[in-house]
Amino acid sequence: MKMIRTLGGLGLLATCFTAGSALAQWTTGATCGWGADDCNRCVPDAVTAVNSLRDHGDVLGFFPIGDPVTLFNHWQGVQRLPGGGGRYLALSHSGTTKAFTVVEMGSRNTEGTRFRSNRLVPNASYPATSPPSEDRAIADAWFWDMTYTHSGGMQASGNLLAVPLESGSSGENGRVVFYDMASPWSPVRLPVSQPGQTKEAGTASLAKLSDGRFLLILGRANANNLELYRSTDVDLRSAATGFALVDNWNEGELRSSIGDWEFGNYQNLNLVTQCDGTLFLVGTHLNSSNGEDWIDLFRLTEEYGQTVITKVARKHLYCGYPSPGYDSGTNRQCNLDAAGGVYVDPSGQLIVYGTEHDNDGPSSSVKMMEFRSIFPNAGCDSDINRAFVEFYDDSNFSDRGLMVDYPDYGKEQYSNFSYIEGFNDKTSAVRYCLPYGWRARIYEHSNFGGSYRDLSGRGSLNLNNASFGDKTSSMRFLYLGY
Numbered sequence: 001m002k003m004i005r006t007l008g009g010l011g012l013l014a015t016c017f018t019a020g021s022a023l024a025q026w027t028t029g030a031t032c033g034w035g036a037d038d039c040n041r042c043v044p045d046a047v048t049a050v051n052s053l054r055d056h057g058d059v060l061g062f063f064p065i066g067d068p069v070t071l072f073n074h075w076q077g078v079q080r081l082p083g084g085g086g087r088y089l090a091l092s093h094s095g096t097t098k099a100f101t102v103v104e105m106g107s108r109n110t111e112g113t114r115f116r117s118n119r120l121v122p123n124a125s126y127p128a129t130s131p132p133s134e135d136r137a138i139a140d141a142w143f144w145d146m147t148y149t150h151s152g153g154m155q156a157s158g159n160l161l162a163v164p165l166e167s168g169s170s171g172e173n174g175r176v177v178f179y180d181m182a183s184p185w186s187p188v189r190l191p192v193s194q195p196g197q198t199k200e201a202g203t204a205s206l207a208k209l210s211d212g213r214f215l216l217i218l219g220r221a222n223a224n225n226l227e228l229y230r231s232t233d234v235d236l237r238s239a240a241t242g243f244a245l246v247d248n249w250n251e252g253e254l255r256s257s258i259g260d261w262e263f264g265n266y267q268n269l270n271l272v273t274q275c276d277g278t279l280f281l282v283g284t285h286l287n288s289s290n291g292e293d294w295i296d297l298f299r300l301t302e303e304y305g306q307t308v309i310t311k312v313a314r315k316h317l318y319c320g321y322p323s324p325g326y327d328s329g330t331n332r333q334c335n336l337d338a339a340g341g342v343y344v345d346p347s348g349q350l351i352v353y354g355t356e357h358d359n360d361g362p363s364s365s366v367k368m369m370e371f372r373s374i375f376p377n378a379g380c381d382s383d384i385n386r387a388f389v390e391f392y393d394d395s396n397f398s399d400r401g402l403m404v405d406y407p408d409y410g411k412e413q414y415s416n417f418s419y420i421e422g423f424n425d426k427t428s429a430v431r432y433c434l435p436y437g438w439r440a441r442i443y444e445h446s447n448f449g450g451s452y453r454d455l456s457g458r459g460s461l462n463l464n465n466a467s468f469g470d471k472t473s474s475m476r477f478l479y480l481g482y
Contacts, residue, residue: 027302029273030208034346038158039208041344042275049350050297050313057369058117061131074357075339077153085110088184092151099141106134112346120411130362141187153203153268164201174201191239207271222265224251247307255310268340284340293317293336334369347378380433387434395428416446427472433458437481443474
């Protein structure tokens with residue numbers, strides 16, 4: 001089997017194989033730029049992307065539109081869509097004959113970059129702050145022709161959205177249906193669908209392959225058994241396209257390169273393509289034994305015609321705010337046994353989204369979190385509007401944090417950290433990135449008083465080593481021109 005790689009502007013492009021290598025092609029993903037119609041942006045290094053996630057997320061929220069969402073009929077899957085400038089979400093839930101709800105995050109950017117928190121208000125805690133009214137559900141996609149009442153963990157591949165359906169009243173097998181989301185506010189049901197082998201269809205994973213066709217993975221209950229299919233054609237909008245079963249896989253076949261052989265009960269499984277064509281699965285779940293939220297990463301390969309899934313990374317994420325221990329009631333901002341999903345932004349950064357089960361956020365909003373890289377803003381060293389400073393409670397860059405993005409500087413009272421989540425005299429470490437000529441000046445006292453320290457360029461600093469640990473009480477951005 002001969003393999004040919006071609007170099008392109010974004011690194012390694014789609015891996016191509018000679019004739020007779022059909023088996024290898026279903027484990028090699030197509031690599032695309034952000035905004036492609038039927039393909040997601042690749043990540044340069046999937047393992048590094050997971051390992052470098054900030055374990056504490058930024059709080060978000062949105063308003064639903066009368067959805068019958070409860071603790072038991074709850075949000076199941078969330079996908080951020082590239083259409084409409086990347087500020088739309090699709091969220092599925094159980095308990096109704098609805099495929100998903102479309103949410104417009106109207107207050108957020110149209111560049112496809114991280115949303116950042118939309119719950120910043122001076123002198124009010126994040127958990128008590130409602131999202132802006134323009135961040136709201138705007139449309140529902142129903143499946144009137146079928147009797148399923150449970151839509152599960154979904155995945156978008158570009159503008160194509162795969163949605164798994166189960167719990168049909170007539171006892172029919174589970175099924176994955178597809179929607180065109182090029183105009184997110186107006187979903188279009190596609191004629192293509194794929195029934196599963198059993199009544200169970202809890203997750204759907206979708207990725208474009210190097211040969212132009214698509215890999216579809218259907219996860220049964222808890223995703224412990226996976227059905228792998230490959231499309232028969234390259235156009236999922238064509239009624240003539242179907243899917244052929246490639247393999248069945250059970251969690252007992254799991255391999256591990258990190259000494260961890262757990263394959264969790266995943267609420268969501270999403271495919272991610274590395275920029276060399278390697279395919280990965282990302283799973284989100286809640287560890288039922290201790291209530292911890294986790295994201296797990298698996299490499300997908302093929303040996304002798306059989307699927308090989310190898311666990312290669314994992315990350316403990318904290319849905320409680322402001323810190324571990326605040327993981328119940330209104331302080332829990334997400335639950336990875338509810339809706340979870342991953343997204344790759346235009347620069348190749350991996351972002352993870354998670355929601356709560358129901359609608360118990362401020363003013364009956366839905367609470368959610370955005371988990372991003374510890375250095376999340378591409379171009380932060382050249383564009384002040386991408387600059388940031390993140391303050392950490394602990395000197396090893398752990399525990400709760402205070403993220404200050406330059407565009408959001410006026411949304412909190414950074415002249416006195418006592419009014420921002422009680423962060424006065426708490427900072428032990430800091431990460432930052434600013435363009436040439438700019439400084440983030442951190443002060444010992446509120447209202448920019450006392451001794452200070454300037455941060456410039458890009459870096460990480462243990463403030464205890466700089467004799468400034470647990471002293472920061474205010475900060476501001478300054479342009480000094482040198």
